[in-house]
Amino acid sequence: MPTKGNYVAGRQVSRWDTESDNVDIQYRHFDNRESPGLAEFFAGKKGTILKVLLLFVCFLIGLIIGYIIRRNIHEKYISPSTDSSPVTVSSIYQDYDPAVSQMLQRDLEDIVNIEDHIKTWTAGIGLSAVGSTMKIVMGAHDMWQYFPLDGLTWTNYSVLLSYPFLQSPNRTTIAMETPNGTILWNANFNISAEHPEQMPFNAYSPEASVKGKLVFVNFGRKSDFGILHQLKVPINDSILLIKYGKIHPANKVKHAEENGAAGVILYPDPLDFANNNTEAVYPSTWWLPGWAVHSHHVRYTLMGDPQSPGYPSLDGVYHQPNLKENCLGCPGIPVQSVSYNDARSLMRSINGSSVPDDWIGGLGVAYKTGPGHSDNRLVNLTVIRDLVQRTISNLVAEIKGQYEKDRYIIIGAHIDSWNRGGVDSASGYAVLWELLRTFSFHTKKGYRPRRTLKFALWDASKYGHVGSFEWVQEMEKEIGLGAIAYINLDTVVRGNYTFFAESSPLLFDVIREAASTVKCSDLDYQDMSVLDRWINTYRDPDRPTQPKIEALQGDSDHSPFYYYMGIPSFSPAYMYNPKKYPNLPNYPAFNTLEDTKEYLTNFTDRNNYTLHIKVTQIVADAILRLSDSALVPYNIQNIADVLQQGKSKLKKMNYTNVNSDFLFSEIEIFSTKARLLQMNLTNLDKSKINEEILYDINDKLIQLPRIFIVNGGLPEFPQYRNMLIAPHPENLYETEVFPGILFAYRQGQVTGDWSGVRIQQSRLAVATRQASNNLQSIMTVLQSLH
Known part of the structure; x- marks a missing residue:
């Protein structure tokens, strides 16, 4: 708006100017008379x-x-026509450029930086809100302030966390005693009485002291409990000994509670975690020593803070009281982990039936079911816990996009650990730091991403991705409209056998193409790309020319983004050979005190942080494809593949009076349109589109996965709202297609009521039709270009 006194003679005055009080007008010529000659x-x-x-x-x-x-x-003048042809066409402003990718990758080869980040992280115990996490966040904040960023946001949340009783950690005990109470044996799971923050524990276990006979339940799967029932082994009021592995610890405990157990003791069997005692153990190798104890949360419902389900736990919001006695989604029976040395003592002289062959582990004792021991000894499990409200902190840095500021690629890593976290979480933290450094400083050299980048450090991830879930709930409206993808950097170097990725289907192509731009780290295969080597080491049996990409497991920071919001996500890593070690849920030292910087450099990334650099370079290229590609690089054909997979599964199920024709018809319509549209997008001549058309197409592509998000969540699982794919209700490490339908089906088998199946099928069919309409609207735009 013009300001008073700034008018310049001869400048045109707009209508805005004339209606304003801030215009000076020159009056000095108004009294001049007309020229007499004229x-x-x-x-x-x-x-x-x-x-x-x-x-x-x-x-x-x-x-x-x-x-x-x-x-x-x-x-x-151009008369109206059915194809709505544009009057003018102008070129797009920015697209993915391989030269920019190579430029960024060259700047991501600093080994010293990676080592420095990992050294900084592993200097203390990373227990959320009481360990070194606050120091990590403050250190990152203080450094990132000097990066050329467009925003840096520190957000606190007040959440309910669980700890060992820090004032007296040794009050948690596992003992064997005679029927009259004489102590025969005590577990030795606290190797450092001087540092109570290093006390192994299972977060969200309730405080309790229980006594009972010991029963062995293999991995604690429902099928394992089924075998015990067949053998008529009594479980009620027993203390259950269960191996780590195969399924998530929380699912093991939930199955135990559902079967009437009094308590649970978890342990890592040496068959799986020490290669069946055939090799030396840590510190000579990466295999777990006999004294090592795992920590893990055992919470059933992972929806952020237990005190504020459904909304972020910011200062001032209502926090539900009395949760120490009634913690949302927490177990009702005590849980504690032990080493396999202690498990051997517990299993020695156990009574009962011989177990199936595939239950036998590497303890070197007779594996029997129980209950109890030959001398009638009992197991006494006493767990003392602090369940307290603590402040956790997330830190989010932002680099604004040049042309699409309201669309985001989010990259995140967690900053907490149960221990020193050399692999988990120092490795992901180091990779994120280097990515932020490189992308931000290249903005000073003239490069800026097309879309906005957000780099996030999450707190309290080990408690069930609490920090990331709180942030997602707070930012739900914003990221629900504009987030294109989330990249999760969690334990990014778990081994050195192969590159590995978990992903939602829309991003499969992005990961494979990014891996093709980086040279293999293996000295024997330096002429190959990471993608080539990945195909050789971890081939997809259904697509032999492609590497196998796994589904996103349920207990990591990608979960709220993909399963709650529908935002496509992926999680990259270097991995041990999962085919050779199928029972390992992660690298052996995962969640133990043995996970140190030395463990990482001696066993998982032995060649001077080379694998960290490779992951960083692959992720950098993936970020570039997602942020700079003119067309959002989703492969929508992969959604059709998921629908077809679910359809095939439903056809094999024994329904009673349930007609699936409507759903199956909508799946076929979507599949046909997806195949045709993906072909058109792949072959699109981008010189024929302008930014306005591009924005319209991308907007529809971004909304496609959100169409399958159902308000209120899936039956019994409000933390999951994705009708296409969700974590399996009996194992957070696995997923299932059409989760709402399958949950209703399992209920129908018990109750005989199939109305739930009909409702879930109808919801999915309607969503599939809406998705087809979305694809058709994109096709209409593309047809207008011809």
Whole structure:
């Protein structure tokens, strides 16, 4: 708006200016009289005739000009047509550039930086809110302030966390005693009484002291409990000994509670975690020593803070009281982990039936079911826990996009650990730091991403991705509209056998193409790309020319983004050979005190942080594809593949009076349109589209996965809202297609009521039709270009 006194003589005054009080007008010429010579020329009868002639000439000139203008307008006018062809076409402003990718990758080869980040992280115990996490967040914040960022946000949340009783950690005990109470044996799971923050524990276990006979339940799967029932082994009021592995610890405990157990003891069997005692153990190798104890949360419902389900736990919001006695989604029976040395003592002289062959582990004792021991000894499990409200902190850095500021690629890593976390979580933290450094400082050199980048450090991830879930709930409206993808950097170097990725289907192509731009780290295969080597080491049996990409497991920071919000996500890593070690849920030292910087550098990334650099370079290229590609690089054919997979599964199930024709028909319609549209997008001549058309197409692509998000969540699982894919209700490490339908089906098998199946099928069918309409709207835009 013009300001008073700033008017310049000769400048045009707009309508805004004339309606404003802040315009100065010059009055000094208003009293000047008309030139006398011109007045005399038009005076008298002669002047009147001249005036008439002048007016007539002006009129003729006006007619001629009007005709010319009108004729030109008709020549340029384009009548309405069914194809809505654009009048003008201009080129797109920015697209993925391989040269930029190589430039960024060259700047991501600093080994010293990676080592420094990992050294900083592993200097203390990373227990959320009481360990070194606050120091890590503050250190990152203080450094990132000097990066050329467009935003840096620190957010605190007040959440309910679980700890060992820090004032007296040794009050948690596992003992064997005679029926009259004489102590025969005590577990030795606290190797460092001087550092109570290093006490192994299972977060969200309740405080309790229980006594009972010991029963062995293999991995604690439902099928394992089924075998015990077949053998008529009594489980009620027993203490259950269960191996780590195969399924998530929380699912093991939930199955135990559902079967009437009094408590649970978890342990890592040496068959799986020490290669069946055939090799040396840590510190000579990466295999777990006999004294090592795992920590893990055992919470059933992972929806952020237990005190504020459904909304972020910010200062001032309502926190539900009395949760120490009634913690949302927490187990009702005590849980504690032990080493396999202690498990051997517990299993020695156990009574009962011989177990199936595939239950036998590497403890070197007879594996029997129980209950109890030959001398009638009992197991006493006493767990003392602090369940307290603590402040956790997330830190989010932002680099604004040049052309699409309201669309985001989010990259995250967690900053907490149960221990020193050399692999988990220092490795992901180091990779994220280097990515932020490189992308931010290249903005000073002239590069800026097309879309906005957000780099996040999450707190309290080990408690069930609490920090990331709180942030997602707070930012739900914003990221629900604009987030294109989330990249999760969690334990990014778990081994050195192969590159590995978990992903939602829309991003499969992005990961594979990014891996093709980076050279293999293996000295024997340096002529190959990471993608080539990945195909050789971890081939997809259904697509032999492609590497196998796994589904996203349920207990990591990608979960709220993908399973709650529908935001496509992926999680990259270097991995041990999962085919050779199928029972390992992660690298052996995962969640133990043995996970140190030395463990990482001696066993998982032995060649001077080379694998960290490779992961960083692959992720950098993936970020570039997601942020800079003119067209959002989703492969929508992969959604059709998921629908077809679910359809095949439903056809094999024994329904009673349930008609699936409507759903199956909608799946076929979507599949046909997806195949045709993906072909058109792949072959699209981008010179024929402008930014307006591009924005319209991308907007529809971004909304496609959100169509399958159901308000209120899936039956019994409000933390999961994705109708296409969700974590399996009996194992957070696995997923299932059409989770709502399958949950209702399992209920129908028990109750005989199939109305739930009909409802879930109808919801999915309607969503699939809406998704088809979404694809058709994109096809209409593309057809208008021809």
